[in-house]
Amino acid sequence: MIETALRPQTSAVQQWRTLTVRMITPTLRNGEVSTVVFASILFTVGFYLPLKGLMGGFPGGMSSYAQYLMPLIALNGIAFAALSAAFRSATDSVKGINRRFKAMPIAALTPLAARTSASMYRCAVALGAALVCGHVIGFRFYGGVGHAVGFCLLALLMGAVTSLIGDLIGAANKNPEATVPLMLVPQMILGLLSVGLQPVERFPAWIQPFVRNQPVSQFVYALRPLGGDSTPAAGEVTWSVVGPSLAWLAGLTLILIPLHAFVATRRR
Amino acid sequence: MMSIASQDRAFVTLAGFTDVRHKHRRAPRENSPGQLTRHTWVYTKRLLRRWIRDRTTVLESLLMPVALLVTLNIVLGRSISQVTGHSALYGSVPMVAMVAAMSGSMVGGIGLMRERSDGLLSRLWVLPVHRASGLLSRLAADAVRIVATTAVILSAGLILGFRFRQGILESVAWLFVPIAFGVAFTGLVITLALYAANTWVIEGTEIIWGLLMFFSIGFVPLEQHPRWLQPVVEHQPVSYAIETMRGLSLGGPVLAPMIAMLLWSAGIVAVCAIPMAIGYRRASMRG
Numbered sequence: 001m002i003e004t005a006l007r008p009q010t011s012a013v014q015q016w017r018t019l020t021v022r023m024i025t026p027t028l029r030n031g032e033v034s035t036v037v038f039a040s041i042l043f044t045v046g047f048y049l050p051l052k053g054l055m056g057g058f059p060g061g062m063s064s065y066a067q068y069l070m071p072l073i074a075l076n077g078i079a080f081a082a083l084s085a086a087f088r089s090a091t092d093s094v095k096g097i098n099r100r101f102k103a104m105p106i107a108a109l110t111p112l113a114a115r116t117s118a119s120m121y122r123c124a125v126a127l128g129a130a131l132v133c134g135h136v137i138g139f140r141f142y143g144g145v146g147h148a149v150g151f152c153l154l155a156l157l158m159g160a161v162t163s164l165i166g167d168l169i170g171a172a173n174k175n176p177e178a179t180v181p182l183m184l185v186p187q188m189i190l191g192l193l194s195v196g197l198q199p200v201e202r203f204p205a206w207i208q209p210f211v212r213n214q215p216v217s218q219f220v221y222a223l224r225p226l227g228g229d230s231t232p233a234a235g236e237v238t239w240s241v242v243g244p245s246l247a248w249l250a251g252l253t254l255i256l257i258p259l260h261a262f263v264a265t266r267r268r
Numbered sequence: 269m270m271s272i273a274s275q276d277r278a279f280v281t282l283a284g285f286t287d288v289r290h291k292h293r294r295a296p297r298e299n300s301p302g303q304l305t306r307h308t309w310v311y312t313k314r315l316l317r318r319w320i321r322d323r324t325t326v327l328e329s330l331l332m333p334v335a336l337l338v339t340l341n342i343v344l345g346r347s348i349s350q351v352t353g354h355s356a357l358y359g360s361v362p363m364v365a366m367v368a369a370m371s372g373s374m375v376g377g378i379g380l381m382r383e384r385s386d387g388l389l390s391r392l393w394v395l396p397v398h399r400a401s402g403l404l405s406r407l408a409a410d411a412v413r414i415v416a417t418t419a420v421i422l423s424a425g426l427i428l429g430f431r432f433r434q435g436i437l438e439s440v441a442w443l444f445v446p447i448a449f450g451v452a453f454t455g456l457v458i459t460l461a462l463y464a465a466n467t468w469v470i471e472g473t474e475i476i477w478g479l480l481m482f483f484s485i486g487f488v489p490l491e492q493h494p495r496w497l498q499p500v501v502e503h504q505p506v507s508y509a510i511e512t513m514r515g516l517s518l519g520g521p522v523l524a525p526m527i528a529m530l531l532w533s534a535g536i537v538a539v540c541a542i543p544m545a546i547g548y549r550r551a552s553m554r555g
Contacts, residue, residue, distance in 0.1 A: 032468045038475045046482030053492040054347050084471060091467070184474050185332040185371065189339045197343065207342055 010105050019114030023088065024121055036084065036122050040077035040129035047073065047197065048137050055198050061233035066138035071223035072196025074130045074151075075216060076187065078159040081126035083183045085119030086166025093171045098264070108264045109257075116163055123159030127152060142228030147237060151226040154242070157249050158219055164256040171263050196220045218244045304398040311397075311405030316412060318379070325375055330417060333368035334424040337361065341428055344488065352489050354518060361425035362445075362513035363486025366506050368417040369450030370477035376410055376454060377461035377470045384462075384551045393552035403548050406458060407451050414450040418443055432517050442516040445526070449505050452533035452540075453477075459540040462547030486510040505532035 027033045052065050062068045092098055092115075101111050131139075131152075141148040166183065191197075193207070194216040203211050211217060222245040225235040235241060296303050320326060340360045348356035383389050392402060422430070422443065432439040460469050481487060483497065484506040493501045501507055508529035515522035 030466060030468075032466070035468060035472045035475065038472070039478075042475050042478045042482070046478060049494050049497060050482055050488045050492060052494070054344070054351070054488050084468070087467075087471060184478070185336055185367075189335055192339050192343045202347075204342060204346070 008105060012107055012110055015106055015110050016114050016117070019111055020117045023085075023115060023118030027122070033122065033125055036077075036081045036126045037129040039080040039084075040073070040126050041133055043076040043080070044073050044130065044133035044137060047076075051197060061231060063230045063233075064138050066134065067140070067227065067229050067234070068224075069137075069196065070130075070134045070139040070227055071220040072191055072194065072216075073134060074127060074155050074223065075158060075196070075219055076191050077126040077130040078123045078155055079162045079187050079191075080184065081122040082119050082159045082163035083166040083187065085115065085122050085163050086170040086183075088118075088170075089115045089167045090170030098171070102264075108261060112167065112260050112264060115167055116160060119163035119167075120156065120160060123156055123163070126159075127155055139227070142230060142234075143226060143237070147226045147228060150237070151223055154219070154222060154226065154245065158245075161249050161252045161256070164253065164260065168256060168259055168263065171260075190214065190216045194220055215245070215248045218248060221245070298396045299398055304401055304404070307398045307401035308404045308408060311401050312408045312412070315376075315405060315409035319375075319409070319413065329368065329372045329375065329413075330420050332371075333364050333417065333421050336367065337364040337421060337424055338428070340364070340487075348489060351492065355429060357425055357428055357430040358514045358518045359486035359489070359510055361421060361430050362510040363481060363484055363506065365418045365421045365446045365513075366449065366484075366486075366509055367477060367481050368421060369414045369446045370453045370480070371474070372413055372417060373410060373450070373454040373457045374470050374473060376406060376413075377457040377473075378467055380406065380458060380461045381464070381467060381470070389548075389552040390554070399549075400545075402552070403458070403544060407454060410454040411447050411451050414446050415443060418446050430517070433519055434516060438516040438522075442513050445509055445513050445516070445529075448530055448533045449509050452536040455537050455540045455544060459544045459547060462544065462551050480504060480506040484510060503528070505529055508532065 048066065048069055051069075055065060092111075098111065102108075141151070169183070193203075193211055194214060195211060196216065200208050200212050200217075222242045225237045225241055228234050337360060340363075341357065345356045345360075348359070380389075389402070432442070457470060457473055460473065464470065483493065483501050483504065485501060486506070490498055490502055490507075505528075508525040511520070511525035512522055512529055514520055515525065
């Protein structure tokens with residue numbers, strides 16, 4: 001009879017909590033979270049001030065350009081936060097900590113869950129900053145508490161899925177520290193080519209189908225009625241408006257989770 | 269594995285230094301100007317080779333700006349042409365070239381931090397190499413990178429309808445305008461990289477170039493910015509670079525904005541030079 005060590009009793013919830021706190025504590029200590037706040041400010045002033053004059057005449061019938069622009073500001077701020085979290089996970093994978101986790105009694109996707117929750121904390125900070133910035137330029141919630149909560153939840157869910165995408169790029173990439181920072185540009189491109197800045201009719205005809213159907217536009221379509229407006233131009237909150245963005249979220253998650261499981265368990 | 273292999277290759281090239289010393293009866297002093305040029309050249313080649321071999325990063329840093337240019341042209345091109353009466357490309361092509369120059373320097377900054385933590389900087393520091401060549405080569409390599417990316421962006425602009433309306437001399441000069449401020453920005457990023465413990469500080473420079481991009485005369489014309497903000501927009505370095513490049517392509521003032529841009533660049537270099545030299549020495553000597 002050979003005596004072996006007992007397999008330690010582990011709790012997935014406790015592991016998740018420990019790993020999450022591990023990702024969050026340093027950001028509080030070194031002020032890293034300030035970049036997320038500054039990014040939200042950047043997107044607010046960067047889109048609103050230069051474009052107000054150019055676009056101000058066509059806010060799709062809404063009361064002000066700030067009211068029109070708010071969904072895109074929130075989405076861009078949150079996406080930046082989610083991608084900067086991906087940058088952290090990329091650092092983890094370069095430093096080999098993911099490899100060490102593989103040797104420990106931790107479920108394959110627990111580190112991912114912890115990274116995603118840490119990223120949700122960044123997204124929440126970004127959303128808070130974006131809402132404060134939006135309030136300053138004149139955005140108000142018109143639909144009551146329920147719609148305001150729905151606005152925040154939908155935006156945060158979008159952040160969760162973005163962080164899954166960014167995390168996958170970070171974990172699967174050979175030189176993630178260099179490539180992930182460049183992700184700001186594609187994010188800006190999708191934002192610019194959406195209905196967040198101007199109505200779809202203002203785009204050249206050939207690109208309108210893409211602009212209308214790409215995910216960022218679908219999120220903007222869903223967030224705008226949730227934000228509401230003093231005029232009826234923001235539209236009604238219906239399943240046909242919110243549904244497509246929920247379908248995007250569900251579909252992307254269904255694709256991304258198996259991919260993550262593959263990256264997390266492969267050997268190299 | 270990849271990085272170790274390429275470091276080894278870098279040392280094979282550096283081994284050439286000792287051969288040079290043996291061939292001469294009296295070896296040139298390692299701090300002579302001739303050696304500085306030679307060593308900077310070797311280091312520059314090393315950095316460029318590393319950059320070229322990292323294919324994902326090269327593709328990203330070339331394709332992303334082109335995609336940004338195409339997008340800006342689709343989204344804002346028509347509105348801006350209606351307001352100004354000439355194609356928006358004369359502002360957006362230079363602006364995207366400047367964005368590519370500035371965002372690309374982050375890659376170099378992060379690479380420098382990694383070489384510091386890998387100990388490569390300390391290993392290069394003990395070689396009989398001119399002390400200034402390490403830093404100068406980083407700036408030189410970035411100048412080459414900036415010209416290359418500007419050329420790619422220019423080709424995309426030419427396809428979209430950008431045309432040079434001035435002489436050949438002006439057109440060639442156009443290609444080299446982004447170097448001045450781009451290299452100064454690289455100096456800033458390198459200085460930050462040398463003093464920062466974490467790469468997020470480099471990431472934070474995204475905010476700087478983001479601001480410089482949004483509040484430039486290339487994003488929307490000067491008159492479209494709010495009146496109280498116009499002085500800032502008009503006098504910031506990226507706007508001066510865009511104005512210079514517009515003068516060289518479409519026509520308009522060139523000398524005044526170019527001098528202003530060069531003053532900005534010289535100012536940044538002057539502020540960064542000494543901390544950069546001290547920081548590089550410290551980074552090379554630790555551990």
